[in-house]
Amino acid sequence: MKSRIEGKVSITAQGTCLVRAISYYEKDVNYKTNDHIAPIIVPSFLNLLTKYGFYRVLLKKMFLKAPGNCEYLIARTKFIDSIFESIDDSIEQVLIFGAGFDSRAIRFKNKLAKTKIFELDAPITQQIKIDRIRGKNIEIPENLKFISIDFKKESLAKKLDEIGFDKNKKCLFLLEGLTMYLNQESIDNIFNLVNKYSGENSLIVFDYVSASMVRRENTYNDPKIKKHYQVLAKAGEKPSFMIDGYIQDFLAKYNLYVIDELDSARLAKRYFNKDDFDLIAQKFRVVMAKK
Numbered sequence: 001m002k003s004r005i006e007g008k009v010s011i012t013a014q015g016t017c018l019v020r021a022i023s024y025y026e027k028d029v030n031y032k033t034n035d036h037i038a039p040i041i042v043p044s045f046l047n048l049l050t051k052y053g054f055y056r057v058l059l060k061k062m063f064l065k066a067p068g069n070c071e072y073l074i075a076r077t078k079f080i081d082s083i084f085e086s087i088d089d090s091i092e093q094v095l096i097f098g099a100g101f102d103s104r105a106i107r108f109k110n111k112l113a114k115t116k117i118f119e120l121d122a123p124i125t126q127q128i129k130i131d132r133i134r135g136k137n138i139e140i141p142e143n144l145k146f147i148s149i150d151f152k153k154e155s156l157a158k159k160l161d162e163i164g165f166d167k168n169k170k171c172l173f174l175l176e177g178l179t180m181y182l183n184q185e186s187i188d189n190i191f192n193l194v195n196k197y198s199g200e201n202s203l204i205v206f207d208y209v210s211a212s213m214v215r216r217e218n219t220y221n222d223p224k225i226k227k228h229y230q231v232l233a234k235a236g237e238k239p240s241f242m243i244d245g246y247i248q249d250f251l252a253k254y255n256l257y258v259i260d261e262l263d264s265a266r267l268a269k270r271y272f273n274k275d276d277f278d279l280i281a282q283k284f285r286v287v288m289a290k291k
């Protein structure tokens, strides 16, 4: 059976871009992100609506039904932005897997001027992103290369070999909002490649759904959240992959070592200045690891 992303633009990529567009206009500093490109590359009517507080509340009610998801996406954006802000020249290649409407290659173009950047995504979503950027006369940095791929069906190693990818350079791999939509085989392929196709001290940043938290949350029984998951399932983009147990045990198989892992409580404290375990959806974790 064909998945949605084989025939249409990714619904979750559009959703996360909409959250960043909304958050860009938020007045509350906790809810504000700095993705000034997001409002430009969402469909024009959404660009207009996100400018008004009333419509931002309405859009969040319509599209962000699962409690704590919006806060999670905001905190995740800020965490990953902070990594890009602190990047130094030692990072020679940045690979953004499942890039969707990620705008960091544009937003951090000065910081990344000497870095090779690769964005990998499903072909239709990637093409629509390129068209939207070009359509808005935003310059695509010369050092950004687009690689279209279906991680579940195509060989990532082959795709990188075809473009003469240098396997010995220090890299930053980013998998933001991706692991949960893959399967064990494609996860193994990606994490093995991160180990084999990168120089020493390369970094990987990713987020995942914690199986043990999902078991505890039992949120799928809440009618509103059930509806949300039904919509994603119908669109063929229901989260499927989770990680059980300690993240270091998962990473050790790929010769990777955890530097930092942020759960909902730490994200809430760091980005919303709140000691609140429930503010951010508890099932998500963001990880930075090193080779």
Ligand SMILES: C[S@@+](CC[C@H](N)C(=O)[O-])C[C@H]1O[C@@H](n2cnc3c(N)ncnc32)[C@H](O)[C@@H]1O
Pocket (backbone or CB within 6 Å): 005, 010, 012, 013, 016, 017, 097, 098, 099, 100, 101, 102, 120, 121, 122, 125, 149, 150, 151, 152, 153, 175, 176, 177, 178, 181, 182
């Ligand atoms: C939730 S979106 C995240 C997009 C972006 N990283 C962000 O945070 O805004 C998931 C992304 O993963 C991509 N994706 C999901 N499954 C994929 C697959 N099998 N092959 C390639 N890309 C995939 C989708 O096209 C989409 O862009």
